[in-house]
Amino acid sequence: MSGYVPAQPVPRRRRVGPAAVSGMAGAVLFVAAFTAQGWMDPGYSWTGMFVSELSLGPRGWVQILNFLLTGALMLIFGRGLGTHFSTGPASLAGPLVVQCMGSCLMASGPFTTDPSSLSGQPTTHGLLHGIFGALFFTLAPVCCFVFHRRFRGEPAWRPLAGWTLTAGVLLSLGIVMLKISQQPGTGLFAIMAWIFAVAFRLRTSSAHHGGGGT
Secondary structure, three states, rough: OOOEOOOOOHHHHHHHHHHHHHHHHHHHHHHHHHHHHHHHOOOOOOOOOHHHHOOOOOOOOHHHHHHHHHHHHHHHHHHHHHHOOOOOOOOHHHHHHHHHHHHHHHHHHHOOOOOOOOOOOHHHHHHHHHHHHHHHHHHHHHHHHHHHHHHHHOOOOOHHHHHHHHHHHHHHHHHHHHHHHHOOOHHHHHHHHHHHHHHHHHHHHHHHOOOOEE
C-alpha cells in the first residue's frame, strides 16, 4: 500500500526537486570521475592507493575539481533535505550532517593528500586533507543512522530504512578496518550509492507534488 507524503507548498517543491537532482548528480559525478581517472592512470593502484591520491600528478586538478563540485552539490542536496523534512526526527540533524559532509569534500580538494608511500613527517596540506577526510568518513555512518530513525517511521520512506541501517553498519565496520589495515576500502562507493538512492526517492516525491509515494 502506498505511503502518504504530506503535500508541500509549490515554492518548497520547486526547491526540493533541483536539490534532489543535485544529490543524484553529485553521487554519479564523484564515482564516475575517480573511476575514469583511475583507469587512465597507469600508476594508480585500486588496492594499494586511496582515491585522494588521484589529486597528485599532472591530472590531479581533475580530482581536486571533483571534490569541489561534488561537495557543492551535496550542500545543495542537504538544503533540499532540510526543506522536505522540515519537522520531526532528523529534520535538523540529518540535513546538517549531509551539508557538513559536503563541506568536508570541498575542503579536501585544495588541501591535497600526501602519497601513501610517504614516510616521515606529513605536509601541512596532507594533514589537513586527512582531517577533513576523517570527518567525512566519520559523519557518513552517523548520517545513515540519523536518517534511519526518520525513514522507519514514514511509510513512503520505509523501503529505504533497512538499506540505510545496513549502510551505516557497513560504513562503521569500514572505518574500523581502515584503521587496522591502512588500506583503501569501498566506503566511498557505499555512501555515494546511499546518497543517490535517497536523492532519487526525494526527486520522486517532489515529482509527485507531495502526493502518494510508493
